[in-house]
Amino acid sequence: MTEPLQLAGISLDCGNPEALARFYIELLGGRLLWNNDGSAGIRIPSGLTMIAQKVADYTAPSWPGTSIVHLDLAADTDLDQCQLRALRIGAKPAPTQPDPRWRVLLDPAGHPFCITTCTPPP
Numbered sequence: 395m396t397e398p399l400q401l402a403g404i405s406l407d408c409g410n411p412e413a414l415a416r417f418y419i420e421l422l423g424g425r426l427l428w429n430n431d432g433s434a435g436i437r438i439p440s441g442l443t444m445i446a447q448k449v450a451d452y453t454a455p456s457w458p459g460t461s462i463v464h465l466d467l468a469a470d471t472d473l474d475q476c477q478l479r480a481l482r483i484g485a486k487p488a489p490t491q492p493d494p495r496w497r498v499l500l501d502p503a504g505h506p507f508c509i510t511t512c513t514p515p516p
Contacts, residue, residue, distance in 0.1 A: 403435070403443035404465075408503035411446035417502050418444055420483045422467075446503075454504020457488045465507040473497060476509050 408414045415426060415434035424438035434446045455462045469476035477497045481487070488498035488506055496510045 401442070403445055405445040405447050406501075406503065406505055407449040407452060408446050408505075409448065409452040410503070411448050414446035414501065414503050415444075417484050418446075421480055421485075452503070454500075455506065457498065457500065457506040458490050458492075462506070464505065467507060467509050468513045469509045469511050471511060473509065473511050480509065 406414060411432070411434040412429050415429065415436050418424075418438070419426065419436050422438045424436050427435040427437055427443065429435075432448050436444050436446075438444060457464075473495075477487075477499065480499050484502045485499040485507075488500055491498055495512050496508045498506055498508050500506055
């Protein structure tokens with residue numbers, strides 16, 4: 395029997411890999427692993443690798459509506475302050491906010507991500 399697969403990283407399509415990688419470094423912490431014309435990779439403190447991958451004629455997903463994967467990020471106890479921090483570094487609020495326990499924001503490339511204090515126990 396083969397071993398289960400392991401998550402190697404998360405890739406996000408975009409038009410400007412360096413800018414998107416810098417946004418996530420500032421939002422999540424971590425360090426730049428590489429940056430070239432086609433992609434930029436970062437390693438966040440949890441050990442996960444995120445890759446911003448350049449796509450010609452990139453079009454941002456639509457929220458809500460487009461069937462996509464999005465990031466759910468755990469906040470400390472102050473959801474408002476975490477949202478303000480994300481907005482200060484370049485996020486934008488999504489036009490639809492379906493639940494007050496979650497804040498849906500868009501990164502600089504238009505990918506939705508959620509911030510919440512509702513997280514499962516470790």
